[in-house]
Amino acid sequence: METVDALRDLEQINSLKDHLKKQSYRDYLLFVFGINTGLKISELLLIKVKELFNTEGEMKDFYSYAEMESERRKSVFLNKKVKEAVKSYLDHVNIEEQIYLFQSRKFKQPITRQQAYRIIHDAAIKVGIEGKIGTNSLAKTFGFHAFKQGVSIALLQKHFNHSTPSETLKFIGINKVEIIATQIDVNL
Template sequence: MEYVEAFRDIKQINAMKRYLKKHSERDYVLFVFGINTGMKITEMLDIRVGELMEDGEHIKTFYEYLHHEQPKEVYLNQKIKQAVLHYIQHRALTAEDYLFKSARTNNPITRQQAYRIVHQAAEAIGFTGKIGTNSMRKTFGYHAYKRGVAISLLQKIFNHSTRAETLKYIGISKTEHIRTEIDVNL
């Protein structure tokens, strides 16, 4: 497996969002979901619309899924909720539909298709680093760490055995200085 990078620059993230939204709302939601949850692409592709809905009208605050036979929860922030709800309503998706449904079948898109989506968008905005679907997960980790989330918590989310492994995964070297933004916004 090749090493891929996180999107470190917020301007690049916003450019990716604009590009994807212009080309496909499903692809935009895929990217927003990926960079805001840190979930693996294979876990994301299995999501059905009904699993995210609270009462048929609202998106849940926490989504629970199985990870290696163990239940795991992920927080769905406001950006995800808005993007997903608009997408579900716009496409008139039912509870049984996959969230990232293929245009040709009732199945979800493949990992390879998700890779093509992210890779083509990154090329289109001029991103020069190595990119893949794992870049979304790494972007989540990098920006969470930068905003003050403890590396031990990210280590647990990514199921890594050491702190060093997590730092390497999100692309932070031992010599790099990160200005942490701890903003409780009370």
């Protein structure tokens, strides 16, 4: 499998979002959900709509899931952008027929990993993004921007289930000579 890059440029991220939103609300949601949670594509595709809502029908703040490798329960925060994208998408589909969040238009199954790759990769080409972009770029983009905003490499290491901080730095595309200025403002 070929290594892909994180999307570092916010303008590129926004142009990709705009393109995907015009193409399909589901595809837009896939991108937004991925870059805001850092979930692997295999974990994203298994999300069921009902898992995002509580018994009162309100969207949860955290999505909990069982890790594929270990079966341990983990949770990811659903920020405002994710919640807005989910709501927007569900407003455009027949909610009674939606089992999976990223459901195929033909079957009541999630889209395949290959289809998800085509969606992200083709959109990146269409908006003129150079570099290797694929489904793993979503998690890498999340990690890169979280690190850039001051999230510790130890937290990201735990989030991605990496065994060393250097593995996580390599995954998000930070090399030893690259220095990223982070702004940590406790504002006491």
